[in-house]
Amino acid sequence: MGTDEINDVGSSWRKVIRTLESDDRVSPRQRGFVVLAQAQGLIGTTLLVAVPNELTREVLQTQLKNILDEVLKTVFQADIQCAFVIDADLTPVVQAEPEPEPEEASPSPVPTGESAPSPTPPSTSQEFGRLNPKYVFETFVIGSSNRFAHAAAVAVAEAPAKAYNPLFIYGDSGLGKTHLLHAIGHYARHLYTGIRVRYVNSEEFTNDFINSIRYDEGASFKQLYRNVDILLIDDIQFLANKDATQEEFFHTFNALHNHNKQVVITSDLPPKQLSGFEERMRSRFEWGLLTDVQPPELETRIAILRKKAIGDSLSAPDDVLEYIASKISTNIRELEGALIRVTAFASLNRQQVDVGLAEIVLKDLITDDGAQEITAASILGQTAAYFQISLEELCSKSRTRTLVTARQIAMYLCRELTDMSLPKIGQELGGRDHTTVIHADRKIRELMAERRAIYNQVTELTNRIKQQQREA
């Protein structure tokens, strides 16, 4: 078959997508991947298809192979093979002939369920294109540092405006807040037909607002931000001291909340610590659920690197991943950057990726980071000060309620914030057995999910410890 026989590869590909989307054998989750693929051209009987990541390729090439072959044959009237190429910057086109957006507020989203076919959502491609295809739940590695935030994000995507509204996710830079925000958008769109999701960074919100005043387009600004089912707003801290924009956001928030629409917000600090915000704004942020993301523990860091290496086809042996993960602990962006740096250096210099090379390439990065490592001494010191007890009391055998809670929190934090082994933690806390540490860790985890007071204590203490390390 020659190119001439196909008038337009693009429109044929769109037919392929539409057919796959309405095929009951393709699950809603798989459909989410299908729409990310774009045909680039036809060479003989080989169709070149660009996909944003390895995961999408895997779904199309392996899971959907037979169905795809069948559909290609029907649409192209010939035996066509697909050659997949990964293009990380791909902006997905949601649908070929977009349906017009409803003028009125859309009906409440209706779950389609695994078995029900999920027609292409009617949101515009621009809306969907704003979501980074790499930031999906499938590529998010779960560990104790982010398990709660991840569970809350999934719950919100599965039941928008029903589970927690707003959901407020906070934490230091590079710990996955934006990733979770995008993943909520992707997943909600996979689950609900017609759901309108808007992701925006608070700086873009500010710019849009300023432009709406400048060009007298207040009505379309309101339409843009209020005519949605889920508003995902990133880095809210950038609205600090911007009174007029905050005022507008306040009304946007109220309008959405009153109409039972979901709002998800991220920030580098919890609401109470956000300066430059009006109290009425901060209190609204606390209406729903607050959850933080912490720096991941060693096992999670290794798992993140492994996923990243596979996703981006970077080849690095396990001991190199473990080395990088053991040296960079506070920022996942830096962690990923280190892996890229090492593999890029090796490739440019045609060298093998090994620990020796990683040590050389990351020398400067690692020296800085080492200085920031959190120690058992700082955790114990801060915990004792926080509960107004002495270090001796913290490590003693006394079983008064306050001391037991403080001790269990200290053990939990040692587990969370350091790479210390269980026996070592037990040793630091007055020579206790490692099973006591496991029990304490589990207990605090449970209590954090059940009792807000404990959750807040742990969060505040964590922030103090990290602050102390930063100042060290």
Ligand SMILES: Nc1ncnc2c1ncn2[C@@H]1O[C@H](COP(=O)(O)OP(=O)(O)OP(=O)(O)O)[C@@H](O)[C@H]1O
């Ligand atoms: N748990 C995780 N699993 C896999 N990748 C992760 C995880 N957490 C973060 N990342 C990756 O780390 C990088 C930084 O994450 P992200 O941009 O979401 O951080 P952030 O908390 O929003 O940072 P900032 O506050 O600076 O915007 C991204 O590439 C993201 O995919």
